[in-house]
Amino acid sequence: MQSFTQSLHEAVRLVAAFDGDLREIILLSLQVSGMALAVAALIGLPLGAFLAMSQFRFRQVILTIVTALMGLPPVVVGLVVYLLLSNNGALGPLQLLYTPTAMVIAQTILIIPIITALTAQTIEQLHHEYKDQLSLLGLSNSARIKTLLWEGRFDLATALLAGFGRSIAEVGAVIIVGGNINHVTRVMTTTIALETSKGNLSLALGLGLILIAISLTVNALLMLLRNYARRAANE
Amino acid sequence: MSNATSTTVLPISASKLRIERADRLLLGIDELSVTGDCTAIIGPNGAGKSLLIKTLAGLQAADSGEVRWAGAAPQHTDRRRVGLLLQRPVLLRRSALANITYALRAAGVQASQAKEQAMAALTTAGLEALAASPAKVLSGGEQQRLALARALALSPEVLFLDEPTASVDPISTQSIELMLKSATEHGCTTVLVSHDLGQVRRLAQHVILMVKGGIVERSPVGRFFEQPQSAEGRAYLAGDLLL
Structure with missing residues (x-):
C-alpha cells in the first residue's frame, strides 16, 4: 500500500503528463455529462417554468414529487435504465446498453428533477412579479415561459450548474449502464472506482484531483460570468 | 400606429360588478361607463380604486356582474x-430600450420598426440618454416614466393608471403628466387613480369618488371641486376621513 504523499506525488506526475488515455477519459466524462445537461435543460427548464406558472389540481403534488426526486439515488436510476435497455427490456432492440448514449440517458434522468425543481422555484417568484404585466402585453403561454426563463437567466445558470455537478460526479448510474469498458464507456468516476479497487491509488487520486479542478473551474467561471452579466445588464 | 384596421374597445363599461x-364588499359598482378624455378616480385607501381599474382592464375577474369593451365581453x-x-x-431585467422593444415585438411590430419606435418613445419620456442602461438601475421616477413610455408606445385606446406618481420625484411627475396630457390630446382615453387633488385638477375632465367599494359621486372636474354633489365629496375635499 502506497502512502498518501507518494500517491499524491505520482498523481500529480500523471496529471502533468496528461497522456492519451487520461485525455480520453476526461473528454468522455465531459461529453457524457455535457450532453446529459443539454438534454435535461431542454426538458427541465420549460417543464419547471410550466409547473411554476400553471394552476392545475395536482400541481403542488407534482412539484413535491419532483423536488423529492432531486435526491434520486444514482444506482437506482442506473438499474432502471439498465432494465429498460437490456435485451429483454422495452428499449432492448435499440442496443444501447454499454454505450455512452446509455450513460447520457441515465444521467439525464438523474438531473432532470434537479433542474426542473430549481427552475420552478426561480420562475415562481418571477411569475408573481411579472404575471400582470405579461397579461397586459397579451402574451401566449409559450411566450411567457420564454420571457420568464430569460428574466431568470442568472439564477437558472446555478440550476444548470447544480445539474452538471451532480452528473459529472456520480458513479452509480454510469457504471451500471456503461459497464466501465476501457476506451468505450470509461469516465473519470468509474475509473477512480476501478483503480481504487485495483489498488492503483495514484491514478485514482490524479483523476480525483482533475474532477475537483473541473468542478471548481466550471463554478468559478459561472460565478464570474454571472456577476459580470449582473453588473453589466442588470439589477 | 398599427391598430387602424380593427374595432375599438370603447366604451368600457361595467354593470353590477x-x-x-x-364577507367584506371590496367592489360594488352598479353602472359605469368610460368613453373618453381623462377620468380621475379618487377616494380613501381601500376604497376599491385599484381593484376597479384592474377589473375594467380585464386583469381581475369579478365575482359577479360584467365588464364590457365596446359592448362585448373583453376579447383576448x-x-x-x-x-x-x-x-x-x-x-x-434588460436595458430601458429593450423593455420597450420587447413590448412592441410582443404586439407584432417588426424588429427594425420596433427599435425605431422604442427610441422615439424613450425620447418622448426624456429617457433617450438612458436607452442602454439596465431598466432596474433607473431611479423610481425614471422607471415609472419608462413604464409609461412602454404603455404609450403600444398606442392603447384606453390607458388605466394606478397612482402613477405616488412615489416619484417632481421632475418625473411633471414629465409623466405631460406625457399623459399629450396622450389624451391624441385621443387616448385615460383613467387615473390619484391621491393628488392638484394632479386631478391639472389632468382630469371627470372625477369619480369611491368610498367602501362603491361610487358615491361622478362629476365634471370643475363642478366636483366647486360644488361637490355628495356629502362624501364635501367631506373628502374638506380633508375629513371617510370612514
Whole structure:
C-alpha cells in the first residue's frame, strides 16, 4: 500500500503528463455529462417554468414529487435504465446498453428533477412579479415561459450548474449502464472506482484531483460570468 | 400606429360588478361607463380604486356582474388596446430600450420598426440618454416614466393608471403628466387613480369618488371641486376621513 504523499506525488506526475488515455477519459466524462445537461435543460427548464406558472389540481403534488426526486439515488436510476435497455427490456432492440448514449440517458434522468425543481422555484417568484404585466402585453403561454426563463437567466445558470455537478460526479448510474469498458464507456468516476479497487491509488487520486479542478473551474467561471452579466445588464 | 384596421374597445363599461372577500364588499359598482378624455378616480385607501381599474382592464375577474369593451365581453385580441400602468412599475431585467422593444415585438411590430419606435418613445419620456442602461438601475421616477413610455408606445385606446406618481420625484411627475396630457390630446382615453387633488385638477375632465367599494359621486372636474354633489365629496375635499 502506497502512502498518501507518494500517491499524491505520482498523481500529480500523471496529471502533468496528461497522456492519451487520461485525455480520453476526461473528454468522455465531459461529453457524457455535457450532453446529459443539454438534454435535461431542454426538458427541465420549460417543464419547471410550466409547473411554476400553471394552476392545475395536482400541481403542488407534482412539484413535491419532483423536488423529492432531486435526491434520486444514482444506482437506482442506473438499474432502471439498465432494465429498460437490456435485451429483454422495452428499449432492448435499440442496443444501447454499454454505450455512452446509455450513460447520457441515465444521467439525464438523474438531473432532470434537479433542474426542473430549481427552475420552478426561480420562475415562481418571477411569475408573481411579472404575471400582470405579461397579461397586459397579451402574451401566449409559450411566450411567457420564454420571457420568464430569460428574466431568470442568472439564477437558472446555478440550476444548470447544480445539474452538471451532480452528473459529472456520480458513479452509480454510469457504471451500471456503461459497464466501465476501457476506451468505450470509461469516465473519470468509474475509473477512480476501478483503480481504487485495483489498488492503483495514484491514478485514482490524479483523476480525483482533475474532477475537483473541473468542478471548481466550471463554478468559478459561472460565478464570474454571472456577476459580470449582473453588473453589466442588470439589477 | 398599427391598430387602424380593427374595432375599438370603447366604451368600457361595467354593470353590477361585485367582488367580495371574507364577507367584506371590496367592489360594488352598479353602472359605469368610460368613453373618453381623462377620468380621475379618487377616494380613501381601500376604497376599491385599484381593484376597479384592474377589473375594467380585464386583469381581475369579478365575482359577479360584467365588464364590457365596446359592448362585448373583453376579447383576448383586444388586449393590447387596453393598457394599465401599475403602481410599482414592472420592468424586465434588460436595458430601458429593450423593455420597450420587447413590448412592441410582443404586439407584432417588426424588429427594425420596433427599435425605431422604442427610441422615439424613450425620447418622448426624456429617457433617450438612458436607452442602454439596465431598466432596474433607473431611479423610481425614471422607471415609472419608462413604464409609461412602454404603455404609450403600444398606442392603447384606453390607458388605466394606478397612482402613477405616488412615489416619484417632481421632475418625473411633471414629465409623466405631460406625457399623459399629450396622450389624451391624441385621443387616448385615460383613467387615473390619484391621491393628488392638484394632479386631478391639472389632468382630469371627470372625477369619480369611491368610498367602501362603491361610487358615491361622478362629476365634471370643475363642478366636483366647486360644488361637490355628495356629502362624501364635501367631506373628502374638506380633508375629513371617510370612514
